[in-house]
Amino acid sequence: MALLSCPLQDLHFVEFPMNVLIISTDFPPLLGGIATYTNCLARQMARQGHSVEVLAPGFAGWREWDAQPRPEGLRIVRSRWGLPLLREFRMWMLGRRCLASRPDAIFATAWFPAGYIAHLLHRRSGVEYYLAAHGSEFQDDAFNWRRRVKSGLRFLKRPVFGKARRTFAVSRFTAGLLHDQGVPQERIRVVPNGADPRHYRPHPDPCGLKRKHGVAGRTILLTVCRLDAHKGVHLVLEALDDLCRRFPDLLYAVVGRGPQEESLHRQAASLGLQEKVVWLGYLPSGEVLEWYQLCDLYVTLSHDIPDRTDLIEGFGICFVEAAACAKATLGCRSGGVADAVEDGKTGLLLDPRPSKKAVVEAISNLLFDEPLRRRLGEVGRQRVEQRLNWEVAAQTIVREFGAKPQRAQS
Numbered sequence: 233m234a235l236l237s238c239p240l241q242d243l244h245f246v247e248f249p250m251n252v253l254i255i256s257t258d259f260p261p262l263l264g265g266i267a268t269y270t271n272c273l274a275r276q277m278a279r280q281g282h283s284v285e286v287l288a289p290g291f292a293g294w295r296e297w298d299a300q301p302r303p304e305g306l307r308i309v310r311s312r313w314g315l316p317l318l319r320e321f322r323m324w325m326l327g328r329r330c331l332a333s334r335p336d337a338i339f340a341t342a343w344f345p346a347g348y349i350a351h352l353l354h355r356r357s358g359v360e361y362y363l364a365a366h367g368s369e370f371q372d373d374a375f376n377w378r379r380r381v382k383s384g385l386r387f388l389k390r391p392v393f394g395k396a397r398r399t400f401a402v403s404r405f406t407a408g409l410l411h412d413q414g415v416p417q418e419r420i421r422v423v424p425n426g427a428d429p430r431h432y433r434p435h436p437d438p439c440g441l442k443r444k445h446g447v448a449g450r451t452i453l454l455t456v457c458r459l460d461a462h463k464g465v466h467l468v469l470e471a472l473d474d475l476c477r478r479f480p481d482l483l484y485a486v487v488g489r490g491p492q493e494e495s496l497h498r499q500a501a502s503l504g505l506q507e508k509v510v511w512l513g514y515l516p517s518g519e520v521l522e523w524y525q526l527c528d529l530y531v532t533l534s535h536d537i538p539d540r541t542d543l544i545e546g547f548g549i550c551f552v553e554a555a556a557c558a559k560a561t562l563g564c565r566s567g568g569v570a571d572a573v574e575d576g577k578t579g580l581l582l583d584p585r586p587s588k589k590a591v592v593e594a595i596s597n598l599l600f601d602e603p604l605r606r607r608l609g610e611v612g613r614q615r616v617e618q619r620l621n622w623e624v625a626a627q628t629i630v631r632e633f634g635a636k637p638q639r640a641q642s
Contacts, residue, residue, distance in 0.1 A: 250630060251283045251285075251335045251337075252284050252630075253327075253330050253331075253335035253338045253353075254270065254286045254341065255287045255327060255347075257323075257346055259286060259291075260297050261293040266341055269364065270286070272426075273625060273629065275303055275306060276625070279623075280626060282630060283333075284305060284306045284307070285333060286308045287326055288310060288311070289312075290310035290311060298310070323345070323346075324349050324353075327352075328353065328356065335359055337359065337360055337362060338350045339363075340362070340364070342364065342365075343363055343365065348392050351396075360397045362398045362399070362400065362629070363393065363396045364400045365406050365407075365410055366406060367405070367409070367545065367546025368544045370389065370409070370410070371541035371542065396419070397419070399419060399420050401422050401423070402546050403546055403547045404568065405546065406546050406547070421628075424547060424619075424625070425547045425549045426619075426620045427555075427620065427621060427622070429556050429617045429621055432553045432556035434525065434558040441522050441525055447526070451479050451481050452483055452523075452526060452529075453527065453528070453529055453531055454485050454529070454554070455488075455531055455550075456488060456520060456524070456553070457532050457534075458488050459489055459490030459491065459492045459493045460543055461537060462535060462536075462540065463492075463534055464535050466495075468595075469484075469500055471592045473503055475595055478596055482508065482599075483509075483510060484505075484509045485512060486509065487520055488512075493511075527554075528599065529599060530559045530560070531563070533564050534563065534566050535584055536567075536585055544566075545566055545569055546567055548563065548569045551572040552620050554612075555578050555620075558606075558613040559605075559612070560606075561573050563580075563582070564582045565581045565584050569581065572620075577611050577615075578609075578615055
């Protein structure tokens with residue numbers, strides 16, 4: 233399935249401001265990929281002249297978040313968050329009020345509960361609704377109580393996906409999962425995630441940033457992710473001892489937290505890597521940017537784990553953020569990563585379940601070959617500027633809502 237996103241210079245959009253209602257239970261200050269997706273698309277749609285209303289839960293810290301500057305035309309409506317079912321009922325009631333603004337389209341950034349609320353609002357008002365699909369969130373399994381509940385409600389999938397005018401998959405891999413679950417191919421559009429190239433950009437003095445963060449003279453491997461089992465941090469740790477013999481100044485920096493955090497700390501200690509790994513936890517976006525800018529190589533080895541449908545990489549926004557900073561990237565051919573990393577052009581991809589030897593050799597080859605890293609980073613940056621950015625993604629989605637583009641006249 234071909235990617236939909238087009239270079240900005242190839243599209244001319246008819247003046248057609250739209251009124252869009254976005255429904256999401258993943259929105260800042262909540263962290264995570266879907267929250268980033270929802271926030272970036274909402275802001276870009278507003279910047280492009282559309283009126284955007286976001287219906288989202290009132291998580292802890294929402295007042296401080298909502299007080300920050302945002303584009304004109306973006307309004308956030310918060311629902312009180314509480315007990316299951318009651319909180320979804322509150323969102324539905326607020327959604328009914330949002331219909332008073334006469335939206336042209338309703339966009340739910342996950343199938344449940346946001347998609348089901350959109351479905352109910354469609355039945356009430358007739359307004360067409362659209363879904364986003366990321367990867368694991370529409371898979372059925374029982375690995376935790378939330379997923380057990382969602383799997384128990386899978387009978388709702390058929391009406392929710394069936395009545396949606398379009399479902400936007402973040403990768404070809406995700407599109408394939410949707411098709412396997414019975415969503416007709418003609419109702420699926422692949423719109424990849426992106427990064428903001430104005431925020432994520434190369435720094436003129438990476439060595440100065442290294443001095444600022446106390447890592448001057450070190451060769452930096454960087455991973456930015458939630459610390460889940462499939463993210464492959466343990467694979468890098470396994471390879472690190474061999475790598476440090478080849479690169480004595482090597483330092484592995486890990487940004488993020490998650491359920492595997494304690495296990496990974498124990499693994500690093502058991503391997504004697506305390507001086508070779510720095511655990512940075514969650515960082516403000518500005519500091520994350522600086523670590524992208526100062527690193528020598530970005531690596532996240534998201535990989536396949538048999539029968540773990542809850543642990544799959546739908547796309548991998550981190551790869552695109554690193555590429556926007558002109559950094560070479562290393563990943564695995566797992567999930568939708570192949571849409572985020574163009575093998576041999578913006579980075580390198582290993583097998584879906586790479587061996588220790590493969591990891592050591594791939595990282596070594598990239599660290600030894602600075603011209604190759606520079607070339608991969610430059611092409612990655614160009615790809616973000618032209619295609620893999622939120623501006624293109626927002627324009628592509630709004631086009632499906634009804635703002636029909638015309639090819640620019642040469």
